[in-house]
Amino acid sequence: MSTQNALSLSGVTKNFGKAEIIRGVDLDIRENERHVIIGPNGAGKSTLFNLISGRMDVTAGEIKLFGNSISGMSPHKVNRMGLSRSFQVTNLFPNMTTLQNLKCALLWDMKHRYAFWKLVNRQHAVTEKAEQLMEQLNLVHRRDVPAGLLTYAEQRALEIGTTIGSGAKVLLLDEPTAGMSRTEADEVVELIRQVTRDCTLVMVEHDLGVVFNLADRISVLVYGEVIACDTPEAVRANAAVQEAYLGTEVH
Amino acid sequence: MSTVQEERLAAQAGGGAQIWVRQLWPWVVAAILAILAPTVFSSGHDIHMLSSMGIMVVFALSYNMLLGNTGLLSFGHAVYFGLGAYIAMHALRYTNDAVLDGTGYGIPIELIPLIGGIAGLGFGIIFGAVSTRRAGVVFAMISLGIVGLVEASSLAFTGFFGGEAGLFGDREDVNSLFGIEYSRSISVYYLVVAWAFIAAVAMFVLRKTPLGWMANAVRDNPERAQFVGYNTQMVRFLQFCLSAFFAGIAGGLFVLVEEIVTDEAVGFLLSGEVLLAAYIGGIGFFLGPVIGAILVVYLESNLSAISDAWLLYFGVLFIGVVMFAPMGLVGIAFQQWMNFRSGGWRGTLLARGYCTAAALVALLGFICIVEMSYHYLRSWNPSQPMTLFITDVNVTTATPWLISIAIFAAGLGALLFHAKPMLRRAADTAGGQQ
Numbered sequence: 001m002s003t004q005n006a007l008s009l010s011g012v013t014k015n016f017g018k019a020e021i022i023r024g025v026d027l028d029i030r031e032n033e034r035h036v037i038i039g040p041n042g043a044g045k046s047t048l049f050n051l052i053s054g055r056m057d058v059t060a061g062e063i064k065l066f067g068n069s070i071s072g073m074s075p076h077k078v079n080r081m082g083l084s085r086s087f088q089v090t091n092l093f094p095n096m097t098t099l100q101n102l103k104c105a106l107l108w109d110m111k112h113r114y115a116f117w118k119l120v121n122r123q124h125a126v127t128e129k130a131e132q133l134m135e136q137l138n139l140v141h142r143r144d145v146p147a148g149l150l151t152y153a154e155q156r157a158l159e160i161g162t163t164i165g166s167g168a169k170v171l172l173l174d175e176p177t178a179g180m181s182r183t184e185a186d187e188v189v190e191l192i193r194q195v196t197r198d199c200t201l202v203m204v205e206h207d208l209g210v211v212f213n214l215a216d217r218i219s220v221l222v223y224g225e226v227i228a229c230d231t232p233e234a235v236r237a238n239a240a241v242q243e244a245y246l247g248t249e250v251h
Numbered sequence: 252m253s254t255v256q257e258e259r260l261a262a263q264a265g266g267g268a269q270i271w272v273r274q275l276w277p278w279v280v281a282a283i284l285a286i287l288a289p290t291v292f293s294s295g296h297d298i299h300m301l302s303s304m305g306i307m308v309v310f311a312l313s314y315n316m317l318l319g320n321t322g323l324l325s326f327g328h329a330v331y332f333g334l335g336a337y338i339a340m341h342a343l344r345y346t347n348d349a350v351l352d353g354t355g356y357g358i359p360i361e362l363i364p365l366i367g368g369i370a371g372l373g374f375g376i377i378f379g380a381v382s383t384r385r386a387g388v389v390f391a392m393i394s395l396g397i398v399g400l401v402e403a404s405s406l407a408f409t410g411f412f413g414g415e416a417g418l419f420g421d422r423e424d425v426n427s428l429f430g431i432e433y434s435r436s437i438s439v440y441y442l443v444v445a446w447a448f449i450a451a452v453a454m455f456v457l458r459k460t461p462l463g464w465m466a467n468a469v470r471d472n473p474e475r476a477q478f479v480g481y482n483t484q485m486v487r488f489l490q491f492c493l494s495a496f497f498a499g500i501a502g503g504l505f506v507l508v509e510e511i512v513t514d515e516a517v518g519f520l521l522s523g524e525v526l527l528a529a530y531i532g533g534i535g536f537f538l539g540p541v542i543g544a545i546l547v548v549y550l551e552s553n554l555s556a557i558s559d560a561w562l563l564y565f566g567v568l569f570i571g572v573v574m575f576a577p578m579g580l581v582g583i584a585f586q587q588w589m590n591f592r593s594g595g596w597r598g599t600l601l602a603r604g605y606c607t608a609a610a611l612v613a614l615l616g617f618i619c620i621v622e623m624s625y626h627y628l629r630s631w632n633p634s635q636p637m638t639l640f641i642t643d644v645n646v647t648t649a650t651p652w653l654i655s656i657a658i659f660a661a662g663l664g665a666l667l668f669h670a671k672p673m674l675r676r677a678a679d680t681a682g683g684q685q
Contacts, residue, residue: 003423021294038662053478061667073477074476074477074482075474075477076478076480076481076482077476079478079480080480080664084478084479085478091472091474091478092472092475093467093468093471093472094471094472095467095471095476096468096471100464103464104464104465104468104476104479105479107461107464107465107479107482108479108481110478112461113461114461114462114485114486114489115460115461115462116457116460116461116462116463116489116493117460118460118461118465119456119460120459120460120461120464162475162479163478165479166478166479166480174447187344246517
């Protein structure tokens with residue numbers, strides 16, 4: 001294959017006690033593709049994200065990021081290797097302003113690390129990049145508002161901003177449009193399309209409109225197993241998916 | 252003030268020169284106050300108190316690097332103060348010996364606090380590596396364990412710690428970088444002020460560095476901090492070591508002022524005291540621990556001379572702050588000031604005055620009750636008259652008790668059932684008119 005796999009999961013399993021939540025997932029995500037994972041509630045989509053991002057350890061199997069194994073690594077190390085994620089529940093620094101949140105996301109990637117001998121506000125490259133990001137996110141007018149006081153849609157946009165800010169090549173977005181109105185969701189989808197032009201996107205989404213609009217390929221996760229992984233058209237036509245997802249008998 | 256608010260103020264201020272003026276003036280005012288303070292408080296006791304305040308300010312600020320900035324509640328910060336103090340004391344004694352024998356120059360007295368700081372940093376690295384693996388309750392418990400360990404060691408290893416008598420040194424047989432005689436306590440006071448300023452500025456600036464920002468980030472949302480690439484344990488560890496460094500500097504200054512150091516310097520009591528100082532002042536504000544430290548030292552130094560019950564008042568003050576003003580005294584002042592600026596005081600001045608007056612009356616009654624109780628329970632002859640403010644009273648009779656309780660009840664009752672509702676109504680009407 002000419003395109004390298006950005007992320008590849010082989011035989012990934014996760015048990016909580018005796019309960020098998022993820023049951024041997026094999027999944028290859030190509031570089032620069034937009035890959036959406038769908039599936040009914042409780043299928044294990046968020047758990048899968050937690051496993052990939054290092055928030056939880058896998059019980060068995062291996063996860064590779066650009067060919068390097070990342071299973072069992074702590075989240076900050078996974079992040080430094082080029083993977084970043086957002087959460088289903090908004091997860092920001094609520095007391096910091098929009099600008100400060102973005103700066104925090106940029107600091108490590110721009111090599112400032114644990115420095116205590118330079119001032120953040122003197123790092124003009126960081127400020128500039130944060131301002132650029134802010135423009136992309138349409139949050140310029142909210143520059144100095146604490147993140148905790150932004151509207152829900154703005155918080156989600158900011159979270160996408162922090163996710164891409166950390167310089168990641170692979171983005172995991174966990175239901176970025178959950179709880180949004182139609183227009184808000186459309187704006188966010190447009191934003192995602194823009195910011196993921198040259199990186200790999202893996203996204204969990206419930207809204208099928210969004211899914212078919214954005215995805216290059218779709219994986220369907222049901223009871224901890226991938227039952228289909230194909231282009232949107234093929235998935236739409238897949239009988240097993242229809243049965244699992246819509247719960248209808250196929251005649 | 253929190254970083255967020257400062258950033259916003261700075262953003263509003265606009266031009267570069269203006270920002271400098273806005274940020275510099277509090278430092279200039281503080282410097283002038285510190286330099287002029289000995290002209291007002293000029294007795295030997297007062298100068299000693301001022302020096303102790305300077306030390307406590309550095310110590311409380313270093314403590315707030317943990318509690319306020321990183322969200323680490325430590326019950327054993329005196330370990331780094333005390334161990335810094337002991338090492339500094341050894342440096343001072345080494346210098347004393349060298350100067351008295353005429354065998355060497357020793358360490359210049361101005362640099363001895365730095366020795367304390369380096370010692371604090373060293374022990375911070377050792378103990379921090381163990382304790383900062385986790386935040387929250389685990390960290391608090393480990394800090395408690397470490398202070399117990401070190402306090403016990405201080406009595407066990409008499410060679411290093413000098414046992415119960417502690418270690419002595421003196422600041423006369425030393426060399427100074429600038430040829431200053433430090434036998435007078437006023438000279439030491441200015442040395443303390445100089446070091447306190449250096450340390451305070453450094454700690455202030457640290458909050459604006461990438462590490463300082465990420466310390467706040469780790470405090471507020473450790474998970475998100477990890478997902479932007481930061482090892483939260485490392486952030487806590489570095490912040491802890493730097494905090495221990497400044498605590499050690501405070502310990503070094505303590506040695507120069509007191510010329511003696513005992514096991515109290517590494518103990519539980521001092522660890523608790525610095526927590527109280529930072530908290531009473533307000534941990535969300537840079538100025539908080541400064542005000543808290545000054546107040547705590549002042550109360551310790553003066554209230555203890557006036558009343559046997561000073562520790563009780565101290566405890567009541569702490570409980571009051573924790574319960575009614577968790578943002579601390581500076582927090583209250585800041586809140587009221589913002590309220591005042593936005594016109595919230597308009598039309599409520601009378602009610603506010605009434606509230607304050609009622610609270611003061613209740614306080615007066617409370618003090619009377621406490622003082623009489625102390626006299627009754629602790630004097631060898633309770634029927635002997637005691638002086639209470641302006642009158643002499645006999646606490647074995649009922650009258651002074653009844654009057655005190657009446658004053659207390661009247662003040663508290665007026666505050667709760669009349670003054671506060673009145674303030675609320677006044678605020679509502681004033682708000683309604685706007």
